[in-house]
Amino acid sequence: DSGVTQTPKHLITATGQRVTLRCSPRSGDLSVYWYQQSLDQGLQFLIQYYNGEERAKGNILERFSAQQFPDLHSELNLSSLELGDSALYFCASSVDTTRGYEQYFGPGTRLTVT
Amino acid sequence: AQTVTQSQPEMSVQEAETVTLSCTYDTSESDYYLFWYKQPPSRQMILVIRQEAYKQQNATENRFSVNFQKAAKSFSLKISDSQLGDAAMYFCAYTGTASKLTFGTGTRLQVTL
Numbered sequence: 279d280s281g282v283t284q285t286p287k288h289l290i291t292a293t294g295q296r297v298t299l300r301c302s303p304r305s306g307d308l309s310v311y312w313y314q315q316s317l318d319q320g321l322q323f324l325i326q327y328y329n330g331e332e333r334a335k336g337n338i339l340e341r342f343s344a345q346q347f348p349d350l351h352s353e354l355n356l357s358s359l360e361l362g363d364s365a366l367y368f369c370a371s372s373v374d375t376t377r378g379y380e381q382y383f384g385p386g387t388r389l390t391v392t
Numbered sequence: 393a394q395t396v397t398q399s400q401p402e403m404s405v406q407e408a409e410t411v412t413l414s415c416t417y418d419t420s421e422s423d424y425y426l427f428w429y430k431q432p433p434s435r436q437m438i439l440v441i442r443q444e445a446y447k448q449q450n451a452t453e454n455r456f457s458v459n460f461q462k463a464a465k466s467f468s469l470k471i472s473d474s475q476l477g478d479a480a481m482y483f484c485a486y487t488g489t490a491s492k493l494t495f496g497t498g499t500r501l502q503v504t505l
Binding site: 336388 | 425427429434435436437438439442444483487490491492493494495497498
């Protein structure tokens with residue numbers, strides 16, 4: 279158990295819908311990262327937050343957004359869902375935003391868009 | 393942009409034997425970190441080992457060790473005394489100026505009796 283929690287574990291929804299994925303980092307970790315794992319794109323970095331502020335953006339679609347709250351949990355919002363958004367979404371946390379700190383991954387949320 | 397390449401989609405090893413998984417990367421940065429993550433069928437991403445680029449000594453964690461060749465930009469993972477529980481996808485990852493992880497495409501390791 280990495281100490282990072284993600285809810286829900288599974289999510290099945292229809293095209294055009296909006297969903298919210300939730301992540302709670304390890305106790306003491308200030309930095310949260312979101313990654314997407316899909317068959318065609320592999321593991322891709324989406325976005326990073328540190329202590330409530332956005333720090334870095336990757337290949338995140340405009341239909342996707344995220345935020346980190348004062349209690350440090352983070353939410354990833356996916357809207358106008360398409361079939362191609364079906365993937366495993368991971369949240370990872372680390373103690374700092376400095377490179378080299380280990381990132382600990384949550385169990386992931388498997389999103390299926392039908 | 394940094395890239396990570398894993399050229400072996402699948403590998404197989406017999407129990408108790410040793411196997412080496414390959415990884416190469418491309419970067420113009422001088423200060424960076426490299427990682428190996430394991431993803432078993434449960435899909436959980438588990439950190440296996442971490443290497444700091446400025447350290448010449450290869451990292452070791454129990455049965456797992458790396459061969460880090462900075463000039464060649466190579467970072468292979470050696471698993472000794474392979475166990476059935478080592479069967480998983482293994483991902484090589486890079487982090488540099490940006491703290492995000494850049495992953496390779498993974499190598500699926502099978503462990504046979």
